[in-house]
Amino acid sequence: MLKLEHGNSAIGATLVTSAEELRKQHRATIDCFQTEADHPALGLGFGPETLVMEFYGGTEHDVDVVIYGNKLVGAFISDNGPTNFPSFRGWSLLI
Incomplete structure (x- = not known):
């Protein structure tokens, strides 16, 4: 699972199933979520870094x-x- 490190409401969270899909989704997430001004109240004041974690349903x-x-x-x-x-x-x- 790929998730924004500094975001809220699971916005930008994506389930990925391969390394290739992870790279593609990471680039798309970084391109979309750049600054707090682009997405007010989302929590991007610290940047668009992402986390990769195991998904548990x-x-x-x-x-x-x-x-x-x-x-x-x-x-x-x-x-x-x-x-x-x-x-x-x-x-x-x-x-």
Whole structure:
């Protein structure tokens, strides 16, 4: 799976099945997602770098961590249910 390192809502996440497909999708992702100004509120302020990770099917989860004064204040895990494959975004984002 190819995913933006600094993005939100799984935008730009793509399932790839070969090294050739990975290279092609990486180039397309870098070309599309350049700067925060191009895609406001997406989270590209740190750049369009990508991650390659193993894909595990199932439901989507959010992990939120709250740190204040260099101390962990809270951590929350939310089960968002199944994703809208192949976009990897939850159904709630489509409504």
